[in-house]
Amino acid sequence: MRSLEELGAVSIAMDITKDEEIVSAVQRVTADHGAVDILINDAGYGSYGAIEDVPIDEARRQFEVNLFGLARLTQLLLPKMRENRFGKIVNITSIGGKIYTPFGGWRHATKFALEGWSDCLRLETKPFGIDVIIIEQGGIKTDWRLIAAEQLRKISGDGAYAKAANKTADTMAKSYSGQQLSDPSVVASMILKAITAPRPRTRYHCGYMAGTTLMLRRKLSDQMLDRVMSLMM
Numbered sequence: 626m627r628s629l630e631e632l633g634a635v636s637i638a639m640d641i642t643k644d645e646e647i648v649s650a651v652q653r654v655t656a657d658h659g660a661v662d663i664l665i666n667d668a669g670y671g672s673y674g675a676i677e678d679v680p681i682d683e684a685r686r687q688f689e690v691n692l693f694g695l696a697r698l699t700q701l702l703l704p705k706m707r708e709n710r711f712g713k714i715v716n717i718t719s720i721g722g723k724i725y726t727p728f729g730g731w732r733h734a735t736k737f738a739l740e741g742w743s744d745c746l747r748l749e750t751k752p753f754g755i756d757v758i759i760i761e762q763g764g765i766k767t768d769w770r771l772i773a774a775e776q777l778r779k780i781s782g783d784g785a786y787a788k789a790a791n792k793t794a795d796t797m798a799k800s801y802s803g804q805q806l807s808d809p810s811v812v813a814s815m816i817l818k819a820i821t822a823p824r825p826r827t828r829y830h831c832g833y834m835a836g837t838t839l840m841l842r843r844k845l846s847d848q849m850l851d852r853v854m855s856l857m858m
Contacts, residue, residue, distance in 0.1 A: 637650050637653065637654075641668045641689075641690055641694030641695065641698070642686065642689040642690060642693075642694055644697060647694065647697050647698050647701065648701065650698075651698070651701045651702060655705065659705070660702075660705035660706070660708075660709055661702045661705065661706070661712075662706075662709075662711060662712060662713065663712070663713045663714075663715070663820055664698070664699065664702055664712070664713070664714045664715065665715045665717070665816060666695035666698070666699065666714070666715065666716045666717060667717040668690060668691070668694060668695060669690060669691045669717070669735070670687075670690060670691070670732075670769065670772070670773075671729060671732040671769060671772075671773040671776075672684075672686070672687050672731055672732065672773070672776055672780075673728050673729055673732065673773040673774070673776050673777035673780070673794075673797075674728060674731075674776065674777055674779075674780030674781045674790070675728055675730075675780070675781040675785075675786040675790060676730040676731070677785075677786070678780045678781045678784065678786065679730075679731055679780055683731075684731045687731045687732060687734075687735050688734075688735055688738070691732070691735035691736070691739065692735050692738050692739055692742065695716070695739075696742065699714060699746070703750065703755075706750075706753065706755050707750070707753040707755070709754075710753055710754040711754050711755070712750070712753075712754070712755040712756070713755070713756045713758065713819075713820050713825070714746070714750075714755065714756070714757045714758070715758045715759075715760060715816055715819060715820065716739055716743045716757070716758070716759050716760070717760050717762065717812070718736050718739050718740050718743070718759055718760065718761050718762075719736045719761060719762055720761050720762070720763050720830065720834075720835050720838045720839060721733050721736045722736030722737050722739060722740040722761065723737075723740070723761065723838075723839055723842050724838055724839075724841075724842050724850065724854070725854065726793075726854050726857075727789065727793060727854070727855065728777055728781065728786075728789075728790055728793050729773075732773075740759065743757055743759050744827075747827060756825050757827070758819045758820070758825050758826070758827065758828075758829070759827060759828045759829070760812065760815055760816060760819065760828075760829050760830070760831070761828060761829070761830040761831075761835060761839065762812050762830070762831055762832040762835060763807065763830065763831065763832030763833045763834045763835030763836075763838060764800070764805065764806045764807060764832055764833030764834055764835075765806060765807050765808075765809055765811070765812060765832050765833070766801065766806035766807065766808060766809065767809060770797050770798070770800065770801045770806075771797075771798060771801050773797060774793075774794040774795075774797040774798045774801075775794075777790055777793060777794045777797070778790070778791060778794045782794070796857075805833050805834075806832075806833050807831070807832040807833045811831045811832055812831055812832065814831075815829050815831040841853065
């Protein structure tokens with residue numbers, strides 16, 4: 626985080642799965658600044674593997690990191706936002722909250738959940754002058770893809786799903802080395818656009834194949850999308 630600190634940011638180490646660390650971070654920020662005007666929830670990871678193979682404790686941890694941690698942080702910051710009648714909550718979901726791929730079941734479940742949770746939160750907080758904004762990102766060039774591919778091989782590289790799992794992991798790793806994935810800066814630019822808009826939209830999308838993928842989800846039947854996703858992976 627040094628590059629951000631050099632620009633004036635203050636970094637705080639926080640394990641999003643530990644309530645005491647979330648509470649401590651909120652207490653520190655509010656003590657120093659009184660309130661938080663803009664919250665960007667971007668914590669998340671993808672634990673890939675066949676649904677049958679992923680240990681249920683790991684599935685729970687996916688939800689702790691990708692949903693419950695940010696939900697708890699949001700709960701703690703909302704009272705001051707309501708009091709000030711101003712706030713912007715930006716939840717980074719994914720096109721994976723609208724479509725699905727083999728071996729990403731637990732991650733997709735968290736992203737689908739975050740989409741619905743965000744919609745409910747938007748309705749509840751709008752009367753208090755709070756905007757809830759969803760950013761649905763497509764393919765972004767980060768180490769996430771390599772880590773997920775490695776996890777997929779570890780969890781399902783042997784056994785009943787091995788052939789398809791290893792082929793999918795190879796595809797994920799290969800896509801990382803290509804030129805198609807978008808630079809993370811496109812997400813930062815979209816966040817900036819959303820939080821500075823006088824009347825922000827409820828959803829924005831950005832990154833490689835995001836618009837095309839979301840359009841396919843709207844136009845194709847489940848059976849047709851099944852075939853497309855199977856071919857892609």
